[in-house]
Amino acid sequence: MIIDCHTHLLLRKAQQDRSVFFQSEVAFRSLYSSPKARIATTDDILRYLDESGIDKAIVFGFPWENYENSKRNNDEIWDFHERYPDRIVPFATFSLTKRDMAYRECDRTLSAGFAGLGEISMYEIGWSLSDFENLKPCLNTARLKRVPVMIHVNEPVGHNYPGKVSMDVRALFKTIKAFPDMDIILAHFGGGFFIYSLMPEIGTTMKRVYVDTAAAPFIYDNRIFMAAVNCLGEDNVLMGTDFPLLGIKRYLKLLDEAGIDGPLKDKILGINILTILERRLKQNHDD
Numbered sequence: 001m002i003i004d005c006h007t008h009l010l011l012r013k014a015q016q017d018r019s020v021f022f023q024s025e026v027a028f029r030s031l032y033s034s035p036k037a038r039i040a041t042t043d044d045i046l047r048y049l050d051e052s053g054i055d056k057a058i059v060f061g062f063p064w065e066n067y068e069n070s071k072r073n074n075d076e077i078w079d080f081h082e083r084y085p086d087r088i089v090p091f092a093t094f095s096l097t098k099r100d101m102a103y104r105e106c107d108r109t110l111s112a113g114f115a116g117l118g119e120i121s122m123y124e125i126g127w128s129l130s131d132f133e134n135l136k137p138c139l140n141t142a143r144l145k146r147v148p149v150m151i152h153v154n155e156p157v158g159h160n161y162p163g164k165v166s167m168d169v170r171a172l173f174k175t176i177k178a179f180p181d182m183d184i185i186l187a188h189f190g191g192g193f194f195i196y197s198l199m200p201e202i203g204t205t206m207k208r209v210y211v212d213t214a215a216a217p218f219i220y221d222n223r224i225f226m227a228a229v230n231c232l233g234e235d236n237v238l239m240g241t242d243f244p245l246l247g248i249k250r251y252l253k254l255l256d257e258a259g260i261d262g263p264l265k266d267k268i269l270g271i272n273i274l275t276i277l278e279r280r281l282k283q284n285h286d287d
């Protein structure tokens with residue numbers, strides 16, 4: 001079972017002509033103004049899954065500033081899920097800059113049955129303490145629904161690239177500490193945040209913190225996988241590719257080079273995220 005936990009499907013309108021959004025959507029423009037920044041269609045995603053032998057993908061959109069864009073993107077992802085319910089796992093995302101709209105969209109999508117929230121990103125401006133405060137009501141809703149939340153986190157050092165943002169690490173930890181009983185996925189290896197789980201007083205509150213591997217081939221060498229496994233545990237590292245940025249091949253090569261095989265590889269490639277996703281289904285069954 002292979003599950004890609006990190007793929008993007010942007011608005012159909014942006015697939016057809018991205019330039020129409022450049023004026024009003026600043027973060028979108030900074031990430032996608034280059035024609036090299038790929039935007040996938042549903043067919044591209046399906047073909048990618050088939051060609052790579054991937055069983056399921058978590059699919060999410062973009063945190064559009066405009067509420068209608070955000071809503072439509074989530075709706076298109078829901079449609080995709082309805083067409084391929086066994087293969088497409090829908091997550092909902094939105095911008096936190098307009099709080100009321102974020103809460104409305106969070107409630108609307110999770111009530112409709114979305115399997116999680118994410119990738120929640122603060123592109124352009126980065127994550128401050130007040131952004132995490134703004135995120136809290138969404139985390140509360142997600143906790144009630146027993147669904148995971150994926151947060152876009154970058155490493156604070158190294159080369160720059162579009163979408164790389166700063167992060168108030170203390171505020172992130174404060175948030176994790178306030179929600180120890182829910183699954184929080186930190187994208188992009190959590191910017192290295194997992195290292196702090198080696199501190200005993202912090203590690204105990206990070207049992208349900210996960211990292212995904214998205215964009216790792218651009219950022220780390222192959223030792224990153226075992227570094228995260230050694231810090232967080234075998235159950236807490238999830239394969240995510242950031243498709244269409246990258247496909248899974250590059251990641252599989254890194255895993256091979258790192259000598260990761262057998263049960264650990266199976267966990268990273270699918271079992272770990274499946275366990276997280278099944279918590280919601282189990283709860284629904286218990287209710």
Ligand SMILES: [Zn+2]
Binds near residue numbers: 119121152187188214
């Ligand atoms: Zn990201």
